Amino acid sequence: MTPDFASLVGAGNVLTGADMAPYLVEERGLYHGSALAVVRPGSTTEVAAVVKACAEAGIAVVPQGGNTGLCGGGVPEGRAVVVSTERLTRIRAIDPINLTLTAEAGCVLTNLQAAAEEQDCLFPLSLGAEGSCRIGGNVSTNAGGVNVLRYGNARELVLGLEMVLPDGRIWDGLRALRKNNTGYDLKHLFIGAEGTLGIVTACVLKLFPRPREIETAMVALPDPAAALSILAAARTASGDAVTACELIPRIGVELCLAHVPGARDPFGQAYPWLLLLELSSSRPGGLRQALEGVLEVALEGGHALDAVLAESGEQRKAFWRIREGIPEGQKKEGGSIKHDVAVPTSRVPEMLERCTAAVEAAMPGVRVCAFGHLGDGNIHFNLTQPIGADKQAFLDRWAEMNKLVHDIVADMGGTLQV
Amino acid sequence: MTPDFASLVGAGNVLTGADMAPYLVEERGLYHGSALAVVRPGSTTEVAAVVKACAEAGIAVVPQGGNTGLCGGGVPEGRAVVVSTERLTRIRAIDPINLTLTAEAGCVLTNLQAAAEEQDCLFPLSLGAEGSCRIGGNVSTNAGGVNVLRYGNARELVLGLEMVLPDGRIWDGLRALRKNNTGYDLKHLFIGAEGTLGIVTACVLKLFPRPREIETAMVALPDPAAALSILAAARTASGDAVTACELIPRIGVELCLAHVPGARDPFGQAYPWLLLLELSSSRPGGLRQALEGVLEVALEGGHALDAVLAESGEQRKAFWRIREGIPEGQKKEGGSIKHDVAVPTSRVPEMLERCTAAVEAAMPGVRVCAFGHLGDGNIHFNLTQPIGADKQAFLDRWAEMNKLVHDIVADMGGTLQV
Numbered sequence: 121m122t123p124d125f126a127s128l129v130g131a132g133n134v135l136t137g138a139d140m141a142p143y144l145v146e147e148r149g150l151y152h153g154s155a156l157a158v159v160r161p162g163s164t165t166e167v168a169a170v171v172k173a174c175a176e177a178g179i180a181v182v183p184q185g186g187n188t189g190l191c192g193g194g195v196p197e198g199r200a201v202v203v204s205t206e207r208l209t210r211i212r213a214i215d216p217i218n219l220t221l222t223a224e225a226g227c228v229l230t231n232l233q234a235a236a237e238e239q240d241c242l243f244p245l246s247l248g249a250e251g252s253c254r255i256g257g258n259v260s261t262n263a264g265g266v267n268v269l270r271y272g273n274a275r276e277l278v279l280g281l282e283m284v285l286p287d288g289r290i291w292d293g294l295r296a297l298r299k300n301n302t303g304y305d306l307k308h309l310f311i312g313a314e315g316t317l318g319i320v321t322a323c324v325l326k327l328f329p330r331p332r333e334i335e336t337a338m339v340a341l342p343d344p345a346a347a348l349s350i351l352a353a354a355r356t357a358s359g360d361a362v363t364a365c366e367l368i369p370r371i372g373v374e375l376c377l378a379h380v381p382g383a384r385d386p387f388g389q390a391y392p393w394l395l396l397l398e399l400s401s402s403r404p405g406g407l408r409q410a411l412e413g414v415l416e417v418a419l420e421g422g423h424a425l426d427a428v429l430a431e432s433g434e435q436r437k438a439f440w441r442i443r444e445g446i447p448e449g450q451k452k453e454g455g456s457i458k459h460d461v462a463v464p465t466s467r468v469p470e471m472l473e474r475c476t477a478a479v480e481a482a483m484p485g486v487r488v489c490a491f492g493h494l495g496d497g498n499i500h501f502n503l504t505q506p507i508g509a510d511k512q513a514f515l516d517r518w519a520e521m522n523k524l525v526h527d528i529v530a531d532m533g534g535t536l537q538v
Numbered sequence: 539m540t541p542d543f544a545s546l547v548g549a550g551n552v553l554t555g556a557d558m559a560p561y562l563v564e565e566r567g568l569y570h571g572s573a574l575a576v577v578r579p580g581s582t583t584e585v586a587a588v589v590k591a592c593a594e595a596g597i598a599v600v601p602q603g604g605n606t607g608l609c610g611g612g613v614p615e616g617r618a619v620v621v622s623t624e625r626l627t628r629i630r631a632i633d634p635i636n637l638t639l640t641a642e643a644g645c646v647l648t649n650l651q652a653a654a655e656e657q658d659c660l661f662p663l664s665l666g667a668e669g670s671c672r673i674g675g676n677v678s679t680n681a682g683g684v685n686v687l688r689y690g691n692a693r694e695l696v697l698g699l700e701m702v703l704p705d706g707r708i709w710d711g712l713r714a715l716r717k718n719n720t721g722y723d724l725k726h727l728f729i730g731a732e733g734t735l736g737i738v739t740a741c742v743l744k745l746f747p748r749p750r751e752i753e754t755a756m757v758a759l760p761d762p763a764a765a766l767s768i769l770a771a772a773r774t775a776s777g778d779a780v781t782a783c784e785l786i787p788r789i790g791v792e793l794c795l796a797h798v799p800g801a802r803d804p805f806g807q808a809y810p811w812l813l814l815l816e817l818s819s820s821r822p823g824g825l826r827q828a829l830e831g832v833l834e835v836a837l838e839g840g841h842a843l844d845a846v847l848a849e850s851g852e853q854r855k856a857f858w859r860i861r862e863g864i865p866e867g868q869k870k871e872g873g874s875i876k877h878d879v880a881v882p883t884s885r886v887p888e889m890l891e892r893c894t895a896a897v898e899a900a901m902p903g904v905r906v907c908a909f910g911h912l913g914d915g916n917i918h919f920n921l922t923q924p925i926g927a928d929k930q931a932f933l934d935r936w937a938e939m940n941k942l943v944h945d946i947v948a949d950m951g952g953t954l955q956v
Contacts, residue, residue, distance in 0.1 A: 217766050217884035218915070219773075240774075262719050273717060276694065296882040298914040299691060300953045301680050301730055308726030312719055329774040348635050355637075356658075356747040359777055359821030403777030406824045464714040466635035496716040497636070535718045 123173035125159045125201075133160040133207070143184060143202045144195065151192035155182070158202040164224075164282060164290060164321040167203065171319065172288025174201055181286070183315040185225065185257030188249035193261070193314050203319060205256045211235055212322065213296075219327040220279060220296045225256025225320045232325070241327040242402075244271035244363075248444075256320040262312035264537070269495035270363040270400075271328065274311065280324035281307045286317070296324045329402035331363075335411045336398045336430040338439045339418070340391035345469040346423040347395045347494055353417065354397060357410040364398035365495035366443045367468075371504070372491045375449030376442050383445050384438060386428050395494070396443050446491050450504055455511040456489070457503040457518050459525045463534035465497040471532055475501055478524045483517065485509070498537060501525055541591035543577045543619075551578040551625070561602060561620045562613065569610035573600070576620040582642075582700060582708060582739040585621065589737065590706025592619055599704070601733040603643065603675030606667035611679070611732050621737060623674045629653055630740065631714075637745040638697060638714045643674025643738045650743070659745040660820075662689035662781075666862075674738040680730035682955070687913035688781040688818075689746065692729065698742035699725045704735070714742045747820035749781075753829045754816045754848040756857045757836070758809035763887040764841040765813045765912055771835065772815060775828040782816035783913030784861045785886075789922070790909045793867030794860050801863050802856060804846050813912070814861050864909050868922055873929040874907070875921040875936050877943045881952035883915040889950055893919055896942045901935065903927070916955060919943055 125134045135143070135158040144153045156179065161167040174181045180200035187194050196202050208226035215221075216239040223232055229250040236243035245258060247265030257263075259281070263274045271277065280295040293307050310317050341347055347367055354362050370392050376383040386394075399407050411429065418424035430436040450456045463471045476488045485506030492500040503521060505514040526536060543552045553561070553576040562571045574597065579585040592599045598618035605612050614620050626644035633639075634657040641650055647668040654661035663676060665683030675681075677699070681692045689695065698713040711725050728735055759765055765785055772780050788810050794801040804812075817825050829847065836842035848854040868874045881889045894906045903924030910918040921939060923932040944954060 215882065215884050217770055218882040220882065262723075264717055268716065275723070295951060295953065297880050297951075297953055298686065298883065299682055299880045299911075299916045299955060301955055302953050304735075305680075305693070305726050305730055308723050312723055317722075329778050332774075352635055356750075356820045359779060359819035360747050361777060361821070401777035402774045403779070403824065403828055406821065410821055462715050462717045464633065464636040464638065465716065466633050493717075498717045533713060533715075535713065535715055535720050537717060537719055 121177065122156050122179070123177050125157060125170060125173070128169045128173065129159055129161050129166050133162065135160070143187060143204065146187065146190060146192060146195055148190060151195040153195040153197045155196040155200050155202050158204055160204045160207050162207045164284065167284045167319055167321050168288045168290050170203055171284050171286065175287050181319070183256070183260070183319040185254030186228065186249065186252045188253040189257065189261065205254055205319070205321070208321060214239055215296065216241055216327070218296055221325045221327055222294065222296065222322065223255050223325060224322045225254060227255045229253050229255060229258060236327050237330060240330050242330045243325060243327055245274055245277055255323060259311055259320050259323055260313065260315050264493070264496070264498065266364050266493070268493065269365055270361070275308065277326045278307065278311055278323050279326055281310055281320060282322040283310055283318040284321055291318065294322060294324055331400035332402050332404040333407045334398065334400040334436070335407045336396070336436040336439055337411055337415060338386040338428050339395040339397060339415065339424050340387055340426040341393040341395055342422065342425055343469065344393060344472055344494070347393070348466065348469070349423050350395060350397070350414065350418050351495055353414045354399065354411065357414050358399045358407060359401065361399045361401040361407060362397065362495065363400045364396065366396040366492060367494040367499070368394040368396060368443055368446070368491050369489060371487055371489045372446040372449070373442060375453055375489065375504070376445040379449040379452035380441065380445035383441055386439060386442070387426055389426070391425055394442070396439055443491070446489065450489055450502060453504050455505040455514040457515065457521045459501040459522065460498070460537035461501055461525065461529045461534055462496065462498040462537060463529060463532045465495065467532055468494055468497055468499060471499070471529065471534065474528050475525050478528060479503060479521055482520070482524060539595065540574050540597070541595050543575060543588060543591070546587045546591065547577055547579045547584050551580065553578070561605060561622065564605065564608060564610060564613055566608060569613040571613040571615045573614040573618050573620050576622055578622045578625050580625045582702065585702045585737055585739050586706045586708050588621055589702050589704065593705050601674070601678070601737040603672030604646065604667065604670045606671040607675065607679065623672055623737070623739070626739060632657055633714065634659055634745070636714055639743045639745055640712065640714065640740065641673050641743060642740045643672060645673045647671050647673060647676060654745050655748060658748050660748045661743060661745055663692055663695055673741060677729055677738050677741055678731065678733050682911070682914070682916065684782050686911065687783055688779070693726065695744045696725065696729055696741050697744055699728055699738060700740040701728055701736040702739055709736065712740060712742055749818035750820050750822040751825045752816065752818040752854070753825045754814070754854040754857055755829055755833060756804045756846050757813040757815060757833065757842050758805055758844040759811040759813055760840065760843055761887065762811060762890055762912070765811070766884065766887070767841050768813060768815065768832065768836050769913055771832045772817065772829065775832050776817045776825060777819065779817045779819040779825060780815065780913065781818045782814065784814040784910060785912040785917070786812040786814060786861055786864070786909050787907060789905055789907045790864040790867070791860060793871055793907065793922070794863040797867040797870035798859065798863035801859055804857060804860070805844055807844070809843055812860070814857055861909070864907065868907055868920060871922050873923040873932040875933065875939045877919040877940065878916070878955035879919055879943065879947045879952055880914065880916040880955060881947060881950045883913065885950055886912055886915055886917060889917070889947065889952065892946045893943050896946060897921060897939055900938070900942060
C-alpha cells in the first residue's frame with residue numbers, strides 16, 4: 121500500500137498522474153520513468169517522515185533536485201517515489217568571517233552564488249546548469265564545472281552535511297568547521313553517492329574572497345603538450361590563480377563558426393589548437409602583467425603560436441562562447457558519440473594521441489572533437505560523425521567506440537566521469 | 539600461536555624483547571605498551587602478508603609510522619603486533635606537471651617537502667614533528683599543521699591511496715586524478731581512521747607552485763575579535779594568500795620570554811594579544827604592499843594597536859619563535875591542562891570568553907593560555923597552573939577542566955581535535 125504522503129507533507133505537495141510528467145524524464149528525453157507519486161517535503165523533518173514511510177512500505181525513493189542530470193540517475197522506475205527537494209530553498213546561515221554558507225538542498229546554484237556575492241564573497245562552483253540545478257544534487261553527484269582547477273569539485277567545497285538516511289533517520293553532520301577529526305568522515309561517503317546512501321537535505325559550503333581582477337587569454341598552440349607548459353608557468357606566475365584552462369581543437373572552432381550564432385575566431389589564422397586561460401584573484405593588480413609575461417615566454421619558446429588577451433567583458437564572453445558553443449556546434453553537425461574521461465593532467469597529450477589513433481583506425485573519417493578542462497585532466501573526448509555518414513548507423517557504434525576509448529583511459533590510470 | 543613473521547619479512551625485520559622498546563612508548567612516556575613483536579615489512583605485499591597472518595591468528599595489528607603521536611594511538615597493548623612502515627620509504631613518482639607526488643607510507647614528511655622543492659614545487663603539509671613523522675601517519679590521522687588555512691588538512695592533500703585492509707587484501711586507490719567520481723569515495727573513509735580500517739601503504743599527494751614571496755607580520759591587538767577583521771581583509775587583499783594566522787595571548791609571550799632562550803618581544807609594550815600573520819605566493823611582488831595596506835587600515839580603525847613586518851628571514855624566525863615557544867614556556871612554568879578545540883572561526887572570540895570565564899570561576903588563579911590557528915578556528919585552550927599551586931593537585935583536575943571547556947565547545951557547534 122502507498123503511504124499517506126498527503127498527511128506528511130500536505131495534499132498540495134503530493135503529485136500524481138499527469139502532474140508528475142516533468143519529474144519522470146531528463147531534459148534530453150533519453151530516459152523515461154514512472155513513479156507512484158512525486159512528494160515535495162518542506163523541511164528536513166518532512167523528508168525524514170516520507171523516507172521512513174517509504175522504507176516501511178518497501179517503496180524505492182529517488183531523490184531529485186533540479187532534475188538537470190543527463191545520466192538518468194534522477195529518473196524513477198518501478199515501485200518508486202520521487203522525493204523532490206525543490207521546496208527546501210532556505211539559506212539557513214551565511215558567515216562571511218567564517219567564510220561559510222549553510223544552504224538547504226533545494227537552493228538553486230545561481231542563488232547561492234548571488235548570496236555569496238552579496239557578502240562580497242565567492243561561492244566558486246559553476247557549471248552549465250547553474251540556473252536550475254540544485255545544491256543537493258551538486259553535492260550528491262560531486263559536481264565539477266569550470267573552476268575545479270583552483271577550487272576543487274563540489275566535494276572540496278563542503279564542510280558539513282545534513283542527511284536523511286534510508287530508514288528515515290536524520291544524520292546531523294552540519295558543522296561549519298575547518299578542522300574536524302572526530303570519528304570516521306562519513307560526509308565524504310555521502311558526497312558523490314548519488315543519493316544511494318541517503319538524501320542530502322542541507323550543507324555547509326566554503327566561501328572564498330571575491331575576485332577583483334579577472335584576466336582571460338586565448339592562446340594558439342602547436343599541440344596539446346604546449347598547453348601543459350603554459351599552464352604550469354601560469355600557475356606559478358599568478359600565485360596559483362589559474363581558474364580555467366580549457367583546451368579547444370580546431371574542429372571545435374570550426375563547428376562553432378558554422379553553427380553558433382555570433383561565434384568568431386579570435387585569430388585570423390586556422391591554428392590547430394587553442395587554449396582558453398583564465399586567471400582570477402581577489403588581490404587587485406598584477407595579474408595581467410603576470411599573464412603577459414607567461415605568454416611572452418611561451419611565444420618565444422614556440423609553445424604559443426599567437427595569443428590575445430581580453431580587453432573587455434565582451435571580448436571575454438566571446439572567448440568563452442567558442443568554448444561553450446562546441447556541444448551545440450557538434451549537435452548541429454550530426455551525430456556525436458561522447459566520452460567524459462579524466463587522466464593525470466600530464467598524460468592528456470598521450471591520451472589524446474592514443475585514443476584518436478584508435479577511433480580513426482576503427483572508423484575512417486570520424487572527426488575527433490576533444491575539448492575541455494585540461495587543467496583537471498578532464499577531457500570531453502567526443503566524436504562527430506564522418507561527413508556524409510548516416511547518423512543512426514554512426515550512433516549504433518556508440519558502445520564499440522566507448523570501449524576503445526575507455527580501455528585506453530583505464531590503461532593510463534584514468535577514469536570516466538559519470 | 540604467533541605467525542612466522544621472519545618467513546614473511548626476513549628475520550632481521552622482526553624485533554622482539556628489548557629491541558621493541560622504542561616502539562612501545564610515545565615520546566612523552568605517558569603511554570607504555572606491550573607487543574608480541576615489531577614487524578617491519580619492506581613492501582606493500584609484505585604488509586599484506588603480515589596483516590593476513592595476524593588476521594588468521596587473531597592477533598591485533600597496530601600500525602606505526604614515526605611514532606610521533608601524543609594520544610597513544612600508535613602504542614600497542616595486549617596480544618598485538620606493531621607493523622612499522624619505516625622501511626616503506628620510496629618515492630614512487632613525482633610529476634611536476636600533474637602536480638603530484640606518489641609516496642610510500644614510511645616517507646618522513648621533511649623528505650617529501652624536499653623532494654617537492656627539488657621540482658620547484660611545494661608540498662604544504664608542515665607541522666612540529668615533520669622531521670620524524672611519516673606520511674602514512676599524517677594521512678591516517680588527517681594531520682593539520684600551520685598551513686591548513688590555505689592548503690587544507692592532510693585529507694585535502696591526498697588524491698589517491700593504497701591500503702592494506704584488515705584481512706590482508708590490498709585496496710588500490712592510487713590514482714593521480716583531480717576528478718574521479720567512480721563509486722563511493724572510500725579513500726576519505728580511510729583518511730583519518732587512525733589505522734582502524736587498514737594500513738596506508740602509499741598515497742598520491744597534491745603539490746603546488748613553490749612560493750616566491752613570503753611576508754610575515756606581527757600585529758598587536760586589543761582583543762581576538764580584531765584579529766578576525768584583519769584576517770578577512772588580508773585574505774581578500776592578498777588573493778587568498780594568507781598561509782598562517784596564529785593568535786598569541788600576552789601570557790604566551792611572557793612564558794616565552796621567561797623560559798625560551800633567545801625569545802624577544804617584538805614590541806616595546808605589553809599588548810594584550812598578538813597576531814602572527816604570514817602571506818605567501820608563487821607570484822612574486824605585491825604581497826608586501828598588500829599586507830602593508832591591510833595593516834594601515836587596521837591601525838587607523840583601531841583593530842591593530844601596532845604592527846611590525848619581518849625585514850629578514852631572521853626576523854621572521856624570531857616571530858615564529860614566540861609562537862612555537864609557547865608550549866615549552868608552559869611546560870617550564872609548571873603543570874598545564876590542555877584542550878585542542880575547534881569552532882567556526884567567527885566564533886573564536888566568544889569561545890575564548892566563555893571558556894575563560896568557566897575555568898576561572900571553577901579554579902581561581904588559573905592562567906588561561908589560549909593560542910593557535912585562529913584562521914582554522916582551532917585553538918589550543920591551555921591552562922597553566924595558578925602561581926604557587928601544587929602541580930599534581932592542579933593536574934588532578936584535568937578531567938573536570940576538560941569537561942567545562944569541551945561542553946562549551948560542543949554547545950557552539952565545535953569539536954575536539956584528537
